[in-house]
Amino acid sequence: MSTSSREHLRISKKRDDVDSVPYKPCVFFDFTRYYKKLGAKTVKIKIKILAILAVLLLLGGCSAVGGEDGILLRPPRPASGDLDDIQRLLTQEAGSEITYKYPKKGDYRYAVIPYDLDSDGNKENVVFYQLKSKADGIRVAIFKKEGGKWHKAAETAGLFDDVDRIIFYDFDGNGVSEILIGWAGYLDNANILTAYRFVDGHLAEIPILPSDGETSYSTSLTYAELALCDIDKDKKGKELISVELNTVLGKAKARQWEMTDSGTGSYFKSIDSVNINGDFKSFKSSEMADYDNAKQALFLTAQKNDGMLCTKMIGHDSINGGLVSLLEGDYSSRFSARDIEGDGTIKIPYESLLPCYKSNDNSENPLYLTTWSRYDHAAQNSLSPIFMAVHNRIDGYYLKLNKEWVYIITAKYDPASKIMSFYKVNPTSGSSAQFGDELFRLRSCKPSQLKDVESQGYHKLAENNQRVYCASIGSEESSALNINYETLQENFKLMVNS
Numbered sequence: 001m002s003t004s005s006r007e008h009l010r011i012s013k014k015r016d017d018v019d020s021v022p023y024k025p026c027v028f029f030d031f032t033r034y035y036k037k038l039g040a041k042t043v044k045i046k047i048k049i050l051a052i053l054a055v056l057l058l059l060g061g062c063s064a065v066g067g068e069d070g071i072l073l074r075p076p077r078p079a080s081g082d083l084d085d086i087q088r089l090l091t092q093e094a095g096s097e098i099t100y101k102y103p104k105k106g107d108y109r110y111a112v113i114p115y116d117l118d119s120d121g122n123k124e125n126v127v128f129y130q131l132k133s134k135a136d137g138i139r140v141a142i143f144k145k146e147g148g149k150w151h152k153a154a155e156t157a158g159l160f161d162d163v164d165r166i167i168f169y170d171f172d173g174n175g176v177s178e179i180l181i182g183w184a185g186y187l188d189n190a191n192i193l194t195a196y197r198f199v200d201g202h203l204a205e206i207p208i209l210p211s212d213g214e215t216s217y218s219t220s221l222t223y224a225e226l227a228l229c230d231i232d233k234d235k236k237g238k239e240l241i242s243v244e245l246n247t248v249l250g251k252a253k254a255r256q257w258e259m260t261d262s263g264t265g266s267y268f269k270s271i272d273s274v275n276i277n278g279d280f281k282s283f284k285s286s287e288m289a290d291y292d293n294a295k296q297a298l299f300l301t302a303q304k305n306d307g308m309l310c311t312k313m314i315g316h317d318s319i320n321g322g323l324v325s326l327l328e329g330d331y332s333s334r335f336s337a338r339d340i341e342g343d344g345t346i347k348i349p350y351e352s353l354l355p356c357y358k359s360n361d362n363s364e365n366p367l368y369l370t371t372w373s374r375y376d377h378a379a380q381n382s383l384s385p386i387f388m389a390v391h392n393r394i395d396g397y398y399l400k401l402n403k404e405w406v407y408i409i410t411a412k413y414d415p416a417s418k419i420m421s422f423y424k425v426n427p428t429s430g431s432s433a434q435f436g437d438e439l440f441r442l443r444s445c446k447p448s449q450l451k452d453v454e455s456q457g458y459h460k461l462a463e464n465n466q467r468v469y470c471a472s473i474g475s476e477e478s479s480a481l482n483i484n485y486e487t488l489q490e491n492f493k494l495m496v497n498s
């Protein structure tokens, strides 16, 4: 049996028990065609290395996350009494041990998620779980409290074994949130989104028109990355943007979705799409953020086939409307774009080898010069460099390079001693540059080692909970380059997330 046939059966089997009783199906909606379409799709299945064993109820870690208006908040947790009731009901009925599952991304990273799904003023609880026997795939159940007692109002089978994310949002403005669930595919690039509404105590699927010009409905949408953001900046509502990736060709496309009513039922349809230039292996993350004078764009972090990351930007065309791909160039780095300076704007990195390293030289671990830039819309959609730095990813710091140091100094790193040594570059005619005299060293050590390290001529530059960071300046040539403890301290920065 071919992979696609197996997938066909797998998906068909799982979708038989969709709780669709109260849903008035759209007249165009044809499940048979949907199954055929899915079967025809080449969904690459690879055995996934053990899915992360779901943590016990409520242990799904969730740091502060972006709320509806970008305010940092934590999603609510159910009261412990409610949790006990729900857990008891679920295990009683399943008749077997269960593993709770929690969304890996998004605003709700709990296995049990309270949310008022039908806008009646009381929160239901959405629960993701899987039988420990793995006899069946992942399931999602909705628990509703009526007459002071919880009961399972609805349940449906999911796809695959994990949840990528869950989104609650009132897309059609009727005062009731729709429920979007992204099921985590076995490959990064092939997550599948299904959409539901919870009406009259039942869960009903919302059809999706899968792409431009399609006339037959599906119940799912394949995506590599997903974002809910106010891309058109109208402050009236958020738009759903999906990024789809053709893994064979490495080509990607961003697509905007809208919920609309055909008169016979609501559905999601694609209203615009834009190609994202480049050759991609996967998409890692997306983040709506400011650039240039408070303009906003969706920053996408993609991974290329060589393993390097690159940043892509999707914005909104304020003159003609629709999505635009803003950053066309190929800017590669081992880092994703981030607010590295903590000033509220995202910087985009790209890297080149430090002097004295050759790209084909595998005899030593090469070090890179990272240029952190801002997106410059006026300069033909290109990047304007803000600063250049040498990063030490292992020890979690970077040294900004003053302009007069760039291309004049280079570095080597010894992971055993945690010493990064900086050298003057000796330009040689007719061949590549050579490491010249050593100028200074940076070194990280444990706080308990500081005295010993200081006795070796090091001065403390910075410290955090675990490590102390020091410098030692050893060459007279350093002063000619304005390298002293003051400038090093000023230029030395700890990475918050490397």
Ligand SMILES: [Ca+2]
Binding pocket: 115, 116, 117, 118, 119, 120, 121, 122, 123, 124
């Ligand atoms: Ca409710």
Ligand SMILES: [Ca+2]
Binding pocket: 169, 170, 171, 172, 173, 174, 175, 176, 177, 178
């Ligand atoms: Ca709605």
Ligand SMILES: [Ca+2]
Binding pocket: 229, 230, 231, 232, 233, 234, 235, 236, 237, 238, 239
């Ligand atoms: Ca909007």
